[in-house]
Amino acid sequence: MLVIIPAYNEEATIRNTVLNLQRTCPYDYIVVNDGSADRTGDILDEHGFHHLDLPVNLGIGGAMQTGYRYALEHGYDYAIQLDADGQHDPNDLETLVTEIMQSGYDMVIGSRFVEKTNYEGSLFRRLGILYFCYLLYLACGVKITDPTSGYRIVNRRVIREFARDYPIDYPEVEVIARLAKKGYKIKEVKVEMNARQGGRSSITPLKSLYYMTKVTFTSLIRAMF
Amino acid sequence: MGSVQWITILLASLFFIQVIYYSTRNQLRDKQAFLWFSLSIIGLLIAFGLKPLNRFAAMLGIAYMPTLIFAIAFLVILNVLMYQSIILSHHEEKIKTLIQQMALMKHEWQHNERKGEKHERK
Numbered sequence: 001m002l003v004i005i006p007a008y009n010e011e012a013t014i015r016n017t018v019l020n021l022q023r024t025c026p027y028d029y030i031v032v033n034d035g036s037a038d039r040t041g042d043i044l045d046e047h048g049f050h051h052l053d054l055p056v057n058l059g060i061g062g063a064m065q066t067g068y069r070y071a072l073e074h075g076y077d078y079a080i081q082l083d084a085d086g087q088h089d090p091n092d093l094e095t096l097v098t099e100i101m102q103s104g105y106d107m108v109i110g111s112r113f114v115e116k117t118n119y120e121g122s123l124f125r126r127l128g129i130l131y132f133c134y135l136l137y138l139a140c141g142v143k144i145t146d147p148t149s150g151y152r153i154v155n156r157r158v159i160r161e162f163a164r165d166y167p168i169d170y171p172e173v174e175v176i177a178r179l180a181k182k183g184y185k186i187k188e189v190k191v192e193m194n195a196r197q198g199g200r201s202s203i204t205p206l207k208s209l210y211y212m213t214k215v216t217f218t219s220l221i222r223a224m225f
Numbered sequence: 226m227g228s229v230q231w232i233t234i235l236l237a238s239l240f241f242i243q244v245i246y247y248s249t250r251n252q253l254r255d256k257q258a259f260l261w262f263s264l265s266i267i268g269l270l271i272a273f274g275l276k277p278l279n280r281f282a283a284m285l286g287i288a289y290m291p292t293l294i295f296a297i298a299f300l301v302i303l304n305v306l307m308y309q310s311i312i313l314s315h316h317e318e319k320i321k322t323l324i325q326q327m328a329l330m331k332h333e334w335q336h337n338e339r340k341g342e343k344h345e346r347k
Contacts, residue, residue: 032328052328058321066325073329168321 001097002076003029004067006060007084011039013196017086018049024090027097030070031084034063058168060150065166072156072163080153085196088151092191096153099189106158106184107176109144110151110191117192128212132173135216139223140180144188147173151191158184170215177219230275237272241265260308264301 003021007014014031021029030050033041035057044051052066064081071079080096082088092110100108112119113129121129132147150172154162158179167174179186226234244265247253253261271278271294282290 052332054324054328056324058324062321062325065321066328069325070329070332168317 001027001078001080002067002071002074003027003080003082003093004064004071005029005031005082005084006034006063006067007031007036007040007044008034008057008060008063009036009038009040010084011036011043013086014040014049014084015043015047017082017084018047020086021082021090025093027080027093028076029082030067032063032067034058034060061166061168061171064171065162068159068162068166071159076159077156078153079159081150083150087193087196089192089194092151095189095191096151099187100153100155103187104185105155105187107152107154107179107186109146109149109176109186109188110193111144111146111149111188112191112193113145114188115190117190119193124208128208131212132215132219135219136173136176136180136223139220140177142176142180142186144176144186146188147176149191149193151193167218170211173215174218174222177222181223230272233272233275234269237265237268240268260305264305 003025005014005017005021010017018029018031028050030052031044033044033051033053035054037057041053043049052070054063054066058066067081068079078097078100080093082090082093088110096108096110099105112121129146129148133143133145136142136144136147161179161182161184162175176186244253244258244261248258248262275290278294279290282288282293285293287293
């Protein structure tokens with residue numbers, strides 16, 4: 001079991017995220033420092049945290065794929081994505097692990113909406129998520145309540161798939177469409193998500209527009225071909 | 226030959242020389258050099274063959290021949306841009322793979338170095 005933590009300019013949160021993870025679960029982890037321009041790399045070195053250093057910024061998809069390639073090369077059977085900004089609660093890791101092992105599904109997504117949680121997102125964000133839910137349902141026939149959640153676990157078949165090909169930016173929704181199209185089984189479990197513990201979200205209003213359009217286009221392409 | 230044709234031939238020749246110049250200086254290579262070489266030859270052929278082109282345009286019912294040339298040129302340029310984007314995407318993918326491989330190898334190397342240090346201390 002490998003926990004992959006992609007980190008780009010997360011100097012404010014990376015230390016606590018890794019320490020929390022070490023405290024709460026026994027699994028191996030790897031931080032993928034995605035060409036951070038701040039002190040993220042120094043903090044990882046200072047604390048001796050297990051990490052990979054990408055010499056330039058590849059984006060979340062490139063960083064995650066590096067983690068999947070690492071998982072594949074080192075023979076891990078499962079890989080979990082955990083955000084470096086502290087939004088994902090490591091206490092929920094066990095829920096994801098148990099679910100994927102017992103259900104035999106290929107991907108299990110930690111969802112804020114499959115059951116009631118304490119999550120309070122903005123109306124705009126919720127509408128965006130709802131839009132992607134319907135998009136995935138109409139294009140691929142899968143019912144996913146939280147397709148933008150990055151908190152997810154995959155098995156070795158999917159690790160192999162992702163190590164070979166993974167979208168560079170905004171990968172969450174697109175990979176669901178791709179896996180659904182290829183017949184992989186996906187399910188969700190309830191998780192709690194915290195507010196960002198520090199740093200800034202990379203999504204601006206202009207980027208949101210690009211995000212919605214790009215993800216719609218790529219998801220439809222993946223679902224159809 | 227009218228002055229329009231002379232100007233067209235001059236411009237097409239300048240473009241041809243430009244392509245040859247970049248190719249000889251290795252700034253255009255292999256497939257890219259061949260692509261632009263082919264396009265510059267087509268440009269020259271069009272410049273020399275304005276009369277047959279006029280007849281061809283008339284055959285198609287196009288009264289003003291340059292319209293035909295612009296339409297074809299537009300399609301060719303669109304396709305060249307598409308081709309360049311495909312090449313760019315391939316290169317992006319290759320660079321990404323190289324960067325990832327570098328990070329994985331660096332990690333492996335540091336890991337082995339640490340193991341070696343521990344072994345020496347024992």
